[in-house]
Amino acid sequence: MRITNNSNLPAYWLRYAQQNQYDKGPAEVSVTGLLKPPRMSAMETNGSTPPTVDLADLMPSLLGNAWHEAMQNCMGSDAIIEKRFYMSHNKVLISGQVDYMAPDGNGGWELHDHKTTTGWGLVYSDFEPKQEWVEQLNLYVTLLERNGYYPVSKITVGVMIRDWIPSKVGRDKNYPESMGSIMDIPVWDKESRDMFLDRVVGEYLAAKEELPECSPEQRWERGHKWQVKKEGRKSAIRNFDTFEEADEEMATRQERHPDWNLYIEERPGHSVRCERYCPVAHHCSQWTEIQKRNQEIET
Numbered sequence: 001m002r003i004t005n006n007s008n009l010p011a012y013w014l015r016y017a018q019q020n021q022y023d024k025g026p027a028e029v030s031v032t033g034l035l036k037p038p039r040m041s042a043m044e045t046n047g048s049t050p051p052t053v054d055l056a057d058l059m060p061s062l063l064g065n066a067w068h069e070a071m072q073n074c075m076g077s078d079a080i081i082e083k084r085f086y087m088s089h090n091k092v093l094i095s096g097q098v099d100y101m102a103p104d105g106n107g108g109w110e111l112h113d114h115k116t117t118t119g120w121g122l123v124y125s126d127f128e129p130k131q132e133w134v135e136q137l138n139l140y141v142t143l144l145e146r147n148g149y150y151p152v153s154k155i156t157v158g159v160m161i162r163d164w165i166p167s168k169v170g171r172d173k174n175y176p177e178s179m180g181s182i183m184d185i186p187v188w189d190k191e192s193r194d195m196f197l198d199r200v201v202g203e204y205l206a207a208k209e210e211l212p213e214c215s216p217e218q219r220w221e222r223g224h225k226w227q228v229k230k231e232g233r234k235s236a237i238r239n240f241d242t243f244e245e246a247d248e249e250m251a252t253r254q255e256r257h258p259d260w261n262l263y264i265e266e267r268p269g270h271s272v273r274c275e276r277y278c279p280v281a282h283h284c285s286q287w288t289e290i291q292k293r294n295q296e297i298e299t
Helices: 011-019 037-044 055-074 119-126 133-145 190-209 242-255 272-276 285-298
Strands: 001-003 052-054 079-089 092-103 109-117 152-161 181-186 225-230 238-240 262-267
Touching: 001 055, 001 181, 011 055, 037 190, 052 055, 055 079, 055 109, 055 238, 079 133, 079 190, 092 133, 092 190, 109 119, 109 133, 119 152, 133 152, 133 181, 133 190, 225 242, 238 242, 242 262
Parallel strands: 001 052, 109 152
Antiparallel strands: 079 092, 092 109, 152 181, 225 238, 225 262
């Protein structure tokens, strides 16, 4: 992966990032790669153009890496720490690196993972584990099973809130009360895990044959609206997420007020993942078209 430094951050920060790039080993794709949008994952692994990301946008993951390194020195002697495992599924070699696993005392294993997140990210998830954490760690359970480590009886995640502000505690009833917490992750049954693995590997293989488009949800689109507007009025009457909803509202209001000159205006949103967090966006035709269309709308 090529790392730029457009903000001219310290050179030793850049060296740290370059020395700590994610390494999936000889695998074709990692578990986390399978959980990305299929278009992104397929473009990352096709090898035609190296993924590119700016150092400033890597800072959250670099903080997470540093925390992982610190935790390695504090584990029990019977623990398996930061070990990478491999499995093959539908002729795709997949890898995943577990943070920490240890015997559960009953012949099985407990799996533990470290995560960093934002305070409001935790609030928006209702203080529940994020879905991508649940999916990742249950794929790890299958990975461990395929390597002879079973059963996995328990999964937990230690969560550190990297932007926690003590002064907000109590002032906002929804704000996390401490900088850290531990969450239990449900362990799926084998049938559910196998079905999920089949699906994500199937989507990945299909994307290698023909690139699908990323959905608004996959692009983390924010703020895209269809506005019902009245001629002569600056502000919108109402905003909608879809053209169909806006069209229905305009028809209803036009019927009530036949003398109004109503129209629908599209307001482009922001594809947050494409703008800052997709390492292949710079050569993605879909992102190029989205940018071109947004420019046309704004002009």
